[in-house]
Amino acid sequence: MRICWVTPFVLRSSIGRVSAAVTAALASQGHQVEILRCEDRDDPAEPLHPTALPVRHWREVDLGSLGAAFDVVIVNIGDNYPFHAGALAILDAAPCLGIFHDFYIYNLFSGWLHHNGLDYRRHDAEIVATYGLEAEPDAVAVRSGQMLDMGEIADKLPMTEWLARRCEAALAHAGFYAPRLEAACAGPVAVTPLCCPDRATPPGAPTTKARLTITTVGVMNPNKRVADVIRAIGGSDALKTCAYRLVGPISDEERARLEAVAAEVGFANLVIDGAVDDETLDQRLAEADIICALRKPVLEGASGSACEGMLSGRPTVVARAGFYGELPDDLVFKVDGEIVVDEIRSVLERLAGDAALRRKTGAAARAWALETLNAERYAQAVEALAKAQLTSRPLLAIGERIGHELRGFGLAESDPSATRIGATLQKLFAPIDG
Incomplete structure (x- = not known):
């Protein structure tokens, strides 16, 4: 097949990293693959993921010719307008197979409105066209600031269907949001686990050290529930000697908030790395004993950080909700989706006190992830x-x-x-x- 693979491809895009691995696998199967970058702007200073395949930016291409030039146009969809601006134009230009990395794409929708100078009338009209006239009060509530809780927005107006109805086929990474795609997409819908390329992290427990390390990876926003983990650790005599390391981009405001929570509960071993390069991330995963990959609300179709925790052979703590709830019960450690601090504390105390359990579960999770999450x-x-x-x-x-x-x-x-x-x-x- 002649495949046009639409994706953000700058080095800081995790979807781009997945795309580099999957397109290489498709090419090795004999397909002719071209990567079409969908970032809003083509910044020459931005490094790209390495690939042997042809790469172009969507603004360089006659989008109207895509349907004739390729057998299939595969569009990766995520909740970030600057990364996915071109995807919206391409969905209107050719029949597409949409890969929904996030089930909640209201931020993408909002970014599209803002960047195109569209006002509240278009906001409400698109929501009504997607969910029916009965959704109009919710449309008014969310854009006027009366509905601020992301969980409620995700439940009522995730906008998944807004783009699914413009796809000829759709792919989900977990079953919990597949019904939304099926209800809106006229063509076939499939579910398959996310691809997560294996890193250079040494599998298994790290070498003996004085202090156990609990690690959270990714963008440090409030829905990662880091503050709850800090409270769980700080309220436990068995855990206070552990280090809790945060690896990923963080705003100054969120850093200050989390440091204040740590001070409040008397926890002195919070380490905030902020954004790091791939080499440092590999090192931090190698140093980790336990991975915490909690979410509330769950907005993504799948979690790269949870998958990488399993691939690294570390026991991984997740919420019993969305994609995380669908992971095998014997390969991760699940807490209630409401994220109760006492339950987090109990799970972490159990893992901290049982090195054999950490090694056994981590090894089994890695074996499953290598077989299930690979690019081929x-x-x-x-x-x-x-x-x-x-x-x-x-x-x-x-x-x-x-x-x-x-x-x-x-x-x-x-x-x-x-x-x-x-x-x-x-x-x-x-x-x-x-």
């Missing part, structure tokens, strides 16, 4: 969905035409005859085995 398996899943997309294209075209005719007759979507017609079309266009 992911590329095969993408290839299978792309073939299903191409097979379904005639069915979708005829279905759209018949649907238009039936609506002209005043037939409701819920009419039994519509279901019978749909089932007949599926039989007519079913793939032929062999």
Whole structure:
């Protein structure tokens, strides 16, 4: 197949890192792959992920020609407008297979409105078009600041469907948000675990040292529940001697807030690294004994930090919610999705006191992750969905035409005859085995 792979590809993009590995795997399977960068701006100073494949920026390309130039256009979708601005234009220019890395994309939607100078009327109109007239009060509440809780927004207006309805096929990284894609995307929808390329982290427990290290990796925003972990550690005599290390970008405001929480509970071993390069991240993972990858609310389709914790062979603590709740129960340590400090403390105390449990669970998690999260398996899943997309294209075209005719007759979507017609079309266009 001729594949156009749309993705942010600057070095600081985690989706770009995944894309570099998956496109290499697709090319090794004989596909012709071109990477089309979708960042809003093409900054020459920004280093890119290394690849042997051709790379272009979307602003250099005639988007109207993509449908003819490629068999499939695969668009990676994340909740960051500066990284994914081009993806929105490409979805309107060609039939696309959308990979939804985040199930909550309200920030992407909001960024699109802002960067295009669109006002509250367009905001409300897009939400109503996506969720129906009954969603209008929620649209007003969220844009006027009456609805500020991200969990509530994620529950009512994640905007997943806003882009899923513009995709010809869609891929999710966990089952919890697949129904949203299925409800909005006319074509095939599949679920497959995220690809997470293995790092240079030495597998297994770190060498003997005086102090156990608990580590959280990623952008340090409040929904990572770092403050709750600090309270859990600070309230335990068994854990106070541990170090808690934060590795990833952090704002000055969040740094000050977390340092204040540590001072409040009398915890003196908080280490905040901030943003680091890949080499330092490898080192910090190698030094970790336990990985904390908590989230509330869960906004992403899958978590690279949780996957990397498992790949590194470290016991990983997650919430029983969203993607995290779908991880095998015997390979991670789950706490309630409400993130209760006492439960976090209990799990960490258990892990801190049992080195054999840490080693055993970490080794089993790494073995599972190596088999499940590799680029070759992911590329095969993408290839299978792309073939299903191409097979379904005639069915979708005829279905759209018949649907238009039936609506002209005043037939409701819920009419039994519509279901019978749909089932007949599926039989007519079913793939032929062999």
